[in-house]
Amino acid sequence: MADHLQELENQSVYIFREAYKHFKNLCMLWSIGKDSTVMLWLARKAFFGHVPFPLVHIDTNYKIDSMIAYRDKLAHEWNLKMVVGQNKKALAEGMNHTIGRLTCCGALKTEALKRTLEGSWERVVMQPDGSYAPEENSEPYTGVIVGARADEEGSRSKERYFSPRDKHNDWDVADQPPEFWNQFKTDFAPGTHVRIHPLLDWTEINIWEYIERENIPVIPLYYDQGQGTRYRSLGCAPCTGNIQSTATTPREIIEELRTTTIAERSGRAQDQEDPHAMEKLRRDGYM
């Protein structure tokens, strides 16, 4: 009899294999955070240690420093095809959060992501020596694996495992495909793409339970390094606050989450700008 964590793993693995079979141009977004790192581990579960598609990271240039080093280290150790995109133009023009958090997210995340996925902006890919060089393939990705969880906030609770986006990247919340049992939307019209959500049924606690069970090396920013603080959710340095916590292991984090009544993304400043901030960002393509 499988426990709930094993059932979650089984479902995620099943979704990964369906995605890999149906999408020729498939990629996975890796934000370096705990969720997408768990998802990366699940990909290795699904494909017996391999990750047979590229990982895409959108570098806003404001990420907490150690995130980039950690990304490249794991990419090397796990033999990943690491692809990076960035809004170089907006950065050159001085874009930052003081201009407006939602404006900044829109430019450095949403716009950069959209352009990177459709291949209209340069993608750089990690070389064997660890440096990055322009990627020759500029074909749009038609399947994009994303680590959204239904329990994160309201709009994500309405997602499908396989969720179509139209030519303008729009998510039509009111007209989503039906998902019967384990049959997903794997047919799509030219010009559209599908987002795939293997972690949809996972909760924040499930993520930590799995990190504990599998001993997954998530970035140490999630643990207290001796200052009595840690990050609960990772993003750009200027807009991500840490929390008071002395947790240094997944187990201690789980115990802490059991008693907290503070929302996971409370440290993410952009969410507080507008009551429907997240849904608006997501409609525009934010993940």
Place this chain on the structure above:
Amino acid sequence: MSAQLAADLAREQMNIVIVGHVDHGKSTLVGRLLADSNSLPDGKLEHVQAICKRQGKVFEYAFLLDALEAEQDQGITIDSARCFFKTDQRDIIIIDAPGHIEFLKNMISGAARAEAAFLLIDAHEGVQENSRRHGYMLGMLGIKQINVVVNKMDLVDGDQATFARIEAEYRAFLKEIGMTPERFIPISARDGDNVAIRSKTMEWYDGPTVLEAVDLFTKAPPQEDLPFRLPVQDVYKFNARGDDRRIVAGRIESGSLKVGDEVLFSPSNKTSTVKSIEGFNIAPTDSAAAPNATGVTLTEQIYVGRGEVMTKVDVPPKVSTRFRANIVWLARQPMTMNTWYKLKLGTQELPCRIHELTKVLDASELSSDSETTEVGRHDVAEMVLETKSPVAFDLVADFEATSRFVLVDAYEIAGGGIILDSVEDNLGGLRADMRDREFAWVTGDVSNQDRSARFGHSPALVLLTGGTGVGKAAVARVLEKKLFDAGLNTYLLDGKNMALGVDHDIAEQAAAQADEILRRFAEVAHLFMDAGTVVVSTSNTFALADHGRIRTLVSPFPVVHVHVGDDPVDADLTLTGVDGDVDTAVEAIRSELESRGFVSG
């Protein structure tokens, strides 16, 4: 694994869906359940109350769920929202499904994930259209534990007689579709009566509250004790970092498997033996069981791929091109006769169409219309479906995963269904013979994979049809030459050569020996394909009706039927107006082969 983690994981988790007619109070009930069981994070209630205040409207518990703007504006749930709470006994995922008919497909998406259901009926309005339709859908989706919640009892002053009348009416309806609800619960979600707290105004009710009922649901028994089923998702050989394992991957839907077991793949009838159980970051093991996703390597390298159902040899699935099914149709465009839809059953994907439409009914009324020749949006129907080639399946009474399917029309999932029965298609006997042939087939040390790897393509039979004088013979000749020049192993199997050689003894009694001529043709093609060749042939001798037999005889190798001419024929590829332009026709066939993955560009 730490002791604490083991203890945490021992806790049960359950998905429960809340369904019912629009405005009968589903979201309010879920909001109440969350609030009264202290499951909301700090600030969530205040956050939603602040939004209400800003927008100048009175707070309702439903807003906790309907977190999207569009829903608050209309005051109805559009999509299935999920939320999480826990009882002393287990962790619960509550799925709030929309009640508006327009969003039936969203209700289905939510309910298809559930193990148990609360079905709400408004005490004041009574049983409505979607009360019945949703009840029907729950049955079809396979949800057996149903509690009916009669809400808004405050509007009828907690009247026991009203409650009893609704219970009698709805019980009778469910009985008609073969379902038995576990209980009926009178509540007022708005006031919280009998949700988490026992009602003081309805003391006549002595059953459980909704929260208590949540803990009375039971988990389905493990599928591990049923016969073994694994729909193959894919066969992997990554070759990276020195990994040369060839792994058949899929999820074990029922039963268990161990190293040394003899396994059967259907519908291709290939057999092999399990050599190892594979996994990443797991302890070495020589067995695997439902419901785990797994991978196996085999001792004999056989030609199998996605879509096959792996079973033990002694309990095979059914294989036919026809089956009887119940379906629900969701697309705006009706489902019509003579239209091909994509069937997705387990991991198989292939064209199917209605062979016989038995009855169409309005699920809200159970009224049936036997005259109709199409299935409209939100209708349910019983029909015999016919697939282009044999499909492996089980009956819904025996297995769930291999008896459930969806139908795809123009990129969209347009309907879903369950298989009630296998239907004889006149090829059953032949398929049984072919199964025997495959079981006994002798292979040398060179496998089909070895041949494909060397030749750079997999085998196939390209069968050209068309009236006389359309130029199909010329197309066949040029096709063979083009494929050959492109480096493929290919052979033009000409009917005349069959008559001169293999059929020499019976060639003069062609009419009387038609079946034997067809059998010999297909067996020769089968040998060529077993040797890795792309066989090109024209088939004037065979009627289109014989193609089903040819496909069965050459299985597991694929047939690509190319029709030349303007007459409407159900081919894999139809080439019209070929005239003298043989090169264009050949190119079209080549790209068809390429798109099917038989040859690479």
